[in-house]
Amino acid sequence: xxxxxxxxxxxxxxxxxxxxxxxxxxxxxxxxxxxxxxxxxxxxxxxxxxxxxxxxxxxxxxxxxxxxxxxxxxxxxxxxxxxxxxxxxxxxxxxxxxxxxxxxxxxxxxxxxxxxxxxxxxxxxxxxxxxxxxxxxxxxxxxxxxxxxxx
Amino acid sequence: xxxxxxxxxxxxxxxxxxxxxxxxxxxxxxxxxxxxxxxxxxxxxxxxxxxxxxxxxxxxxxxxxxxxxxxxxxxxxxxxxxxxxxxxxxxxxxxxxxxxxxxxxxxxxxxxxxxxxxxxxxxxxxxxxxxxxxxxxxxxxxxxxxxxxxx
DNA sequence: TACAGATGGTTACAGGTGTAACTGTCCATT
DNA sequence: AATGGACAGTTACACCTGTAACCATCTGTA
Numbered sequence: 081x082x083x084x085x086x087x088x089x090x091x092x093x094x095x096x097x098x099x100x101x102x103x104x105x106x107x108x109x110x111x112x113x114x115x116x117x118x119x120x121x122x123x124x125x126x127x128x129x130x131x132x133x134x135x136x137x138x139x140x141x142x143x144x145x146x147x148x149x150x151x152x153x154x155x156x157x158x159x160x161x162x163x164x165x166x167x168x169x170x171x172x173x174x175x176x177x178x179x180x181x182x183x184x185x186x187x188x189x190x191x192x193x194x195x196x197x198x199x200x201x202x203x204x205x206x207x208x209x210x211x212x213x214x215x216x217x218x219x220x221x222x223x224x225x226x227x228x229x230x231x
Numbered sequence: 232x233x234x235x236x237x238x239x240x241x242x243x244x245x246x247x248x249x250x251x252x253x254x255x256x257x258x259x260x261x262x263x264x265x266x267x268x269x270x271x272x273x274x275x276x277x278x279x280x281x282x283x284x285x286x287x288x289x290x291x292x293x294x295x296x297x298x299x300x301x302x303x304x305x306x307x308x309x310x311x312x313x314x315x316x317x318x319x320x321x322x323x324x325x326x327x328x329x330x331x332x333x334x335x336x337x338x339x340x341x342x343x344x345x346x347x348x349x350x351x352x353x354x355x356x357x358x359x360x361x362x363x364x365x366x367x368x369x370x371x372x373x374x375x376x377x378x379x380x381x382x
Numbered sequence: 383t384a385c386a387g388a389t390g391g392t393t394a395c396a397g398g399t400g401t402a403a404c405t406g407t408c409c410a411t412t
Numbered sequence: 413a414a415t416g417g418a419c420a421g422t423t424a425c426a427c428c429t430g431t432a433a434c435c436a437t438c439t440g441t442a
Contacts, residue, residue, distance in 0.1 A: 083274070083277070083278050083339040083342060083343070084278055085274040085275060085278065085291055086290070088342060088346075089251060089345075089346065089349055089360075090248070090252040090255050090256075090345075091271070091291075092364050092368070093244070093247060093248040093251050093252070093360075093364065094248045095368075096244060096248070096367040096371075097247070097248040098292075099367060099371045099372075100240060100241045100244050100367065100371065101241040101244070101245055103371065104241050105241075117398095120242070123236040123239075126234070127233075127234050127235055132421095133421065134420065134421085139236065139237070140236055140242075141246055141249075143399080143400060143401095144420085144421070145399075145400065145401085145421090145423085146398090146399070146400085147421090148421060149398085149399090151421095152422095168408070168419095168420085169406080169420095170408070170419065170420040171419095171420060188232070188234040191234060191239060192234070195239075195240065201370045201371065202366045202370060203366065204362075204366075205362060205366020205367070205370070206240075206363065206366070208360070208362035208363040209360065209362075209363025209364070209367070210240075210363070211355075211356060211360075211363075212353070212356050212359040212360025212362075212363050212364075213243050213363075214356065215354065215357070216247040216250060216251065216353065216356070216360070217243070217246075217247070218356075219352045219353060219356070220250045220251065220254065221250075222250060268428095283391095284390070284391065285389085285390060285391085294429080294431095295390085295391070295392090296429075296430065296431085297429070297430085298391090299392060299393090300392095300429090319389095319390085319437075320437060320438085321389065321390040321391070321437050321438070322389095322437095323391075
């Protein structure tokens with residue numbers, strides 16, 4: 081009978097994720113007018129180079145419609161260009177433009193600085209957190225994409 | 232220059248939160264046709280008894296519009312009743328009906344079982360995770376509510 | 383008493399999201 | 413060669429969410 085939402089794992093994890101993500105998102109939202117899906121797609125392309133939309137989705141755990149929209153947004157910012165596949169005309173290869181690569185470089189600098197800041201703020205807590213996350217990644221299967229982070 | 236989204240803390244934390252939450256949400260979504268905000272409000276009311284909408288928001292970290300909608304949904308399910316405050320007519324006191332309390336009882340049983348399951352699946356990882364979450368809760372200020380968990 | 387600002391709660395609106403349906407293309411089997 | 417199913421990617425639709433504006437009420441100050 082003694083139950084408190086504040087101690088319930090799913091709730092705490094969501095809260096923590098929100099705090100950590102928003103703090104970082106605040107650093108690029110205004111500066112680059114970039115949304116979280118766009119940042120994820122940019123990060124995937126920046127670190128792996130040429131990819132297809134499907135690959136981006138697999139790498140960054142985004143639904144294909146979300147990838148489709150993020151890709152279009154990046155394209156409109158001229159940070160990404162599409163090119164067609166020889167042989168399979170369904171596939172589009174996506175790649176960052178020089179401008180996109182520059183933004184990516186600035187973003188990973190922000191990301192590294194943020195990781196430093198987390199390490200400083202969380203101390204040993206960070207090591208524990210990473211061990212816990214590893215356990216989840218290893219033992220909880222990834223459910224198929226469902227409606228929203230909410231609901 | 233070596234950056235991988237899969238190892239970036241905000242991303243990993245979001246992924247983990249999503250896995251853990253969806254797995255639990257799957258247990259009540261269909262059964263009670265309840266959304267996550269409704270579950271949070273139900274949990275707050277069930278464990279603290281009579282509360283105002285503002286208090287629910289503070290306890291469960293939900294935006295006031297989200298609380299407003301969740302409360303209406305619970306009311307339509309006849310799981311919650313409103314009553315007016317003597318003295319301050321802006322305030323509404325919210326309380327679970329007997330039916331609401333029954334559902335709450337069933338939900339906390341599910342929640343406890345889920346915690347057991349997590350403990351079994353995550354092993355020592357759970358203790359580490361909790362230590363990490365505690366560090367975040369203690370050291371990262373809660374940002375004011377911003378747009379969606381996404382973006 | 384009067385009034386300006388704060389507060390509890392709701393709602394119109396704009397924007398984001400997944401589902402399902404769709405288009406175009408490929409491939410295995412016939 | 414033809415055809416049925418799989419697959420890459422886009423889009424119409426319904427739904428959810430926060431912002432901002434709003435209403436009603438309260439409170440402090442003059």
